[in-house]
Amino acid sequence: MIDVRQFHLMGGREPIGAQWTRFWVFGLACNTVGAAEEGGNWSELVAAHRSSLDIMASGGLANSDTLALLHIAIDIVETVELAPELHMLAIDYLMNVALTEAEIPPPGQPLVPPEQGPTAPLDGCLPLQNLPFAWKREMLQRGQREVLRQLFMISHEQLSAAIQQCVRHSRNLEEWQAGMVRQLIYHTRMKVTSVTYGDRPSYVKDLFTPEEITTLTRQERYAAEQFAHLGTALGYGRHLQKSLDELTERALTIEGDTLRLRMQLRAMRARYEVPPYMVPELEALLRSARRPGAT
Numbered sequence: 001m002i003d004v005r006q007f008h009l010m011g012g013r014e015p016i017g018a019q020w021t022r023f024w025v026f027g028l029a030c031n032t033v034g035a036a037e038e039g040g041n042w043s044e045l046v047a048a049h050r051s052s053l054d055i056m057a058s059g060g061l062a063n064s065d066t067l068a069l070l071h072i073a074i075d076i077v078e079t080v081e082l083a084p085e086l087h088m089l090a091i092d093y094l095m096n097v098a099l100t101e102a103e104i105p106p107p108g109q110p111l112v113p114p115e116q117g118p119t120a121p122l123d124g125c126l127p128l129q130n131l132p133f134a135w136k137r138e139m140l141q142r143g144q145r146e147v148l149r150q151l152f153m154i155s156h157e158q159l160s161a162a163i164q165q166c167v168r169h170s171r172n173l174e175e176w177q178a179g180m181v182r183q184l185i186y187h188t189r190m191k192v193t194s195v196t197y198g199d200r201p202s203y204v205k206d207l208f209t210p211e212e213i214t215t216l217t218r219q220e221r222y223a224a225e226q227f228a229h230l231g232t233a234l235g236y237g238r239h240l241q242k243s244l245d246e247l248t249e250r251a252l253t254i255e256g257d258t259l260r261l262r263m264q265l266r267a268m269r270a271r272y273e274v275p276p277y278m279v280p281e282l283e284a285l286l287r288s289a290r291r292p293g294a295t
Contacts, residue, residue, distance in 0.1 A: 093138075
């Protein structure tokens with residue numbers, strides 16, 4: 001598992017548009033063509049590609065900026081699932097990012113990455129970082145309100161799920177750290193579809209009702225608070241097994257009312273100072289240390 005703190009700090013060190021990134025996007029586009037032509041299961045396609053990005057993250061193959069943009073490429077595929085007239089348009093956009101025309105093999109021939117590195121511009125015809133903005137502009141011009149709505153909703157829902165994975169559902173250290181990595185990626189990704197980051201796009205009010213905008217704003221503020229807590233926890237190394245072992249040792253010596261200490265544990269869980277799977281264990285230690293005759 002990649003060191004989460006290092007992952008948090010490495011943003012910007014890796015040039016967006018590395019060769020493997022472009023070929024990965026090419027693969028996404030090719031698989032999407034197959035799904036569109038064969039009536040395949042788009043949900044399974046999307047899930048498989050998101051899983052491959054998890055593997056890339058755990059292997060340290062890309063930073064949060066690059067992985068956020070690759071998730072947006074998958075988002076585009078997901079948002080047009082129910083809009084057949086946009087299937088090939090979305091694929092064209094992905095192909096425009098992935099490869100130049102000179103690199104696309106003739107029909108029936110396999111794609112062979114050059115051994116000495118790419119001979120074409122790293123980002124194909126359209127830089128990867130420009131993809132989401134070009135896509136949003138295209139959807140606005142076409143009046144595709146529902147596609148844009150879904151682009152916003154997917155990013156919000158997945159960031160919320162990553163937060164819940166960290167503070168509620170992680171069953172072991174690996175899952176806890178993986179949830180942190182996802183949160184770092186999704187936090188970066190949601191800046192493209194945020195109603196509070198920078199200047200709110202004027203079209204947001206045309207996509208969502210005032211009540212929906214209020215809900216999205218509340219979600220983003222909560223996510224920003226969680227991101228700040230996560231950054232602090234990573235800075236102090238709270239995500240490491242060593243820190244968790246020290247916390248277990250302190251639980252045997254901490255004095256105070258058990259109920260108050262249990263409340264503190266839950267506050268620590270929300271600040272990424274203790275994973276959810278350890279809370280029952282620590283509560284048991286607190287109760288045991290306070291029984292009459294306990295040592």
